[in-house]
Amino acid sequence: MSTLTAPPATAAQPRAAGPRRFASVVALARFEARELALQIPVAAVTVLWIVLTVLRLTREEGMDDFPVLFMADRDTQDFPQLLALAVLISVNTGVLRGHRDKTVEQFSMLPLEPWRRTLGHVLSIVPFALFTAVAVGVDFAFSALKPGAVGSGSVGELLVGPLTVMFAGIIGILLAGLWPLTLVPVMLAVVAYLTLVGSVALTGDWSQWFSPVVGDTGGGIPNPSNLLGRPAGWHALYLAALCVLLACVALLVKGGRTTALKAAAVLALAVTVAAAFGQRPVDGTALAEARRTVSEHPEKVQSCEERGGSTYCSFPEWNGQRARWAQVVDRVRAASGSTAPLTVRQRIDVTGGIERDAALEPQTGAGQVTIGTRWGGNHVPEFAVGVASVLVAGTEGAASENLCGARGVTVMWLTLAGDPTPEDTFKALRIDDSNVGSGIVRAPTDSFGLTARQTDVVNSVLDRPAAEVTAAVKAHWSELTSPRTTTADAARLLGVEVPKGADTCNEH
Numbered sequence: 139m140s141t142l143t144a145p146p147a148t149a150a151q152p153r154a155a156g157p158r159r160f161a162s163v164v165a166l167a168r169f170e171a172r173e174l175a176l177q178i179p180v181a182a183v184t185v186l187w188i189v190l191t192v193l194r195l196t197r198e199e200g201m202d203d204f205p206v207l208f209m210a211d212r213d214t215q216d217f218p219q220l221l222a223l224a225v226l227i228s229v230n231t232g233v234l235r236g237h238r239d240k241t242v243e244q245f246s247m248l249p250l251e252p253w254r255r256t257l258g259h260v261l262s263i264v265p266f267a268l269f270t271a272v273a274v275g276v277d278f279a280f281s282a283l284k285p286g287a288v289g290s291g292s293v294g295e296l297l298v299g300p301l302t303v304m305f306a307g308i309i310g311i312l313l314a315g316l317w318p319l320t321l322v323p324v325m326l327a328v329v330a331y332l333t334l335v336g337s338v339a340l341t342g343d344w345s346q347w348f349s350p351v352v353g354d355t356g357g358g359i360p361n362p363s364n365l366l367g368r369p370a371g372w373h374a375l376y377l378a379a380l381c382v383l384l385a386c387v388a389l390l391v392k393g394g395r396t397t398a399l400k401a402a403a404v405l406a407l408a409v410t411v412a413a414a415f416g417q418r419p420v421d422g423t424a425l426a427e428a429r430r431t432v433s434e435h436p437e438k439v440q441s442c443e444e445r446g447g448s449t450y451c452s453f454p455e456w457n458g459q460r461a462r463w464a465q466v467v468d469r470v471r472a473a474s475g476s477t478a479p480l481t482v483r484q485r486i487d488v489t490g491g492i493e494r495d496a497a498l499e500p501q502t503g504a505g506q507v508t509i510g511t512r513w514g515g516n517h518v519p520e521f522a523v524g525v526a527s528v529l530v531a532g533t534e535g536a537a538s539e540n541l542c543g544a545r546g547v548t549v550m551w552l553t554l555a556g557d558p559t560p561e562d563t564f565k566a567l568r569i570d571d572s573n574v575g576s577g578i579v580r581a582p583t584d585s586f587g588l589t590a591r592q593t594d595v596v597n598s599v600l601d602r603p604a605a606e607v608t609a610a611v612k613a614h615w616s617e618l619t620s621p622r623t624t625t626a627d628a629a630r631l632l633g634v635e636v637p638k639g640a641d642t643c644n645e646h
Contacts, residue, residue: 162250166258171265173232179224180266187217187273195280203514204288204459205281206360211291214274215351218299222306225266230310233259234318253394256311260385263307271300286462286513289363289455294370301377302350308384315391347373347417350380360511361492362439362453365432367425369417376413382406429488436485448480452509456484459513466522467507473555473608475615476529482507500534500583508534508582516580519553519563524582526552530619538584540621544628546588548618550579550596551611551632560600573597591625591637598634607632 174180233256250258274296281287346352347369386394386403419425431438432453442451443460448467450460463482471480485498485508498508507528509521526549527537541549553567554560561573568577569585574597576590588596599607614631617623629636 159250159254163254163258163261166250166255167261167264170229170232170259170262174225174228174262174266177224177228177231180221180228183221183224184269187221190217191273191277194277203284204286204462205284206288206455206511207278207282207291208289208295208363208366209360210278210281211295212353214277214296215298215302215353218270218274218302219351221266221270222303225263225303226306226310228310229259229263229307230314232262233311233314251393253389253392253399256315256389256392256394259311260308260388263304266307267300267304270303271297274299286459288360288459292368292370294372294374295368297374298351298377301374301381304381305350305377305384308381308388312384312388312391315388344418347376348414350377359486359492361486361488362432362455365425365429365488365492367419367422367492369419372413372416376410376417379406379409379413383410429492433487433489436483440484442481447477448482450482452484453511456511462513463509463521466518467525469556470522470525470529470552473552473604473611474526474529475612476619478505478529478532480505480507480525480528482509482525484509484511486511498583500538502533502535504533506534510582516566519557519567520580520582522553522557523549523567523579526550527581527586534583537581538586541586542621543592543625544618544623544631545621546586546592547595547599547625547628547632548611549586550588550592551599551607554596554600555604555608564596564600589625594637595625595629595632595634598629598637599632602632602634 175184278291278296282291352368352373383403383406386399386406389399390403436453437451440451440453441457442449443457444450445460445464446468448464448471450463452460467480467482481503483501483506487498498510501508505528507524509524510517524534527541528534529552530545530549531537531541537549550564554564557563564573565571567579568588569580570577573593574590575593577588577593578585579588610632611618617631618628623631626636
């Protein structure tokens with residue numbers, strides 16, 4: 139009977155030599171990575187991510203026609219958090235497999251020490267971090283390769299997604315080592331992820347950068363990159379060092395006591411602390427002054443270019459879009475009877491911080507037209523409204539005060555005359571997404587109202603041949619741009635039926 143008795147636990151198999159132990163760790167990591175990939179949370183999130191990426195790459199162009207790359211790099215940080223949560227839960231479950239299956243005692247018979255098995259679990263996360271890096275790279279490259287993309291991205295911002303996945307997985311492993319229960323750690327892991335990995339809003343307090351992901355609440359408003367104040371490089375280094383530090387702690391908890399491991403832990407701690415303080419803003423006063431200058435005196439940081447009799451002034455990263463602005467200006471001017479020079483100036487307002495989506499006040503200078511930092515989709519006809527308003531009223535301030543009667547009709551005709559789908563654009567420009575009745579029309583600065591009678595005249599004008607209407611507009615330009623000309627007068631001048639009913643906008 140003694141020959142059939144299993145050797146006692148204290149007489150475990152001798153530990154493998156260095157190279158063999160490393161090969162065993164790698165083999166374990168490969169096995170655990172396959173197991174992770176088959177876990178429902180990880181598999182589901184991965185498939186969903188691939189599907190959403192394909193749909194994004196194949197969707198029709200629109201508001202993202204001309205992406206701002208120093209915003210696109212931050213956009214890649216959102217979806218990896220969902221994969222990070224899935225990896226955290228799944229790797230935690232994998233580490234506790236022995237406790238769940240009641241096979242922990244048998245692990246003492248294996249040639250790998252507990253801390254080396256933990257190292258195998260840590261390495262099993264690497265393929266998912268690499269997958270995230272590839273997915274992030276494809277997503278960003280799709281934006282970067284679009285014609286008209288603005289600025290450049292940050293490697294530090296792009297690394298946040300993969301590092302977050304690594305960080306979350308290590309948190310799951312560490313929790314399993316500290317609390318080897320089969321249910322509570324998973325619930326605690328979810329809470330830890332939502333607390334530590336969840337994105338916080340950019341508020342100006344540098345301590346927020348201790349969080350793995352730092353977003354902003356700017357409402358998608360692009361600002362020049364030098365105004366962001368985001369220490370992306372330091373933050374990526376902080377995250378990487380924190381991952382190494384937590385991995386070392388997880389290995390120490392499971393009995394790792396080698397000199398190399400201790401040295402790695404000390405070095406990772408030093409780098410984590412240094413990088414954490416490296417994220418601290420160097421000169422907040424200078425950043426605030428730069429934001430104030432851009433908001434109140436943009437001409438001090440802009441260059442200008444003349445095209446077709448109009449001047450275009452932009453922030454450096456948007457210089458490449460001037461030609462597209464000029465196309466809109468030329469199209470609107472071609473349908474008008476005006477030869478007045480225009481100055482198109484790019485404007486933003488970040489005096490209250492980049493977190494605010496501040497409305498822009500109309501300019502009072504003659505021929506001054508506002509253009510924002512967003513382009514594509516509905517922003518194009520909105521800019522056309524701004525150009526048409528200044529051509530008709532002379533200034534943005536005058537347009538915001540009075541586009542009654544013929545003026546409002548003329549502005550809408552100039553905006554829609556050269557548009558390939560004028561009826562659809564007319565609806566998109568109005569807040570109510572309709573082309574009947576009264577409504578509010580969007581513009582780069584102040585929106586303006588159209589009465590039901592003005593709307594009727596605009597619809598009637600769009601039904602006429604464009605060449606005939608353009609000729610009538612040029613022939614009667616002075617009357618159509620006069621604040622005294624009524625909507626009924628505009629209808630007669632443009633050769634369409636006078637709408638019935640009374641107008642409530644300064645008619646006489």
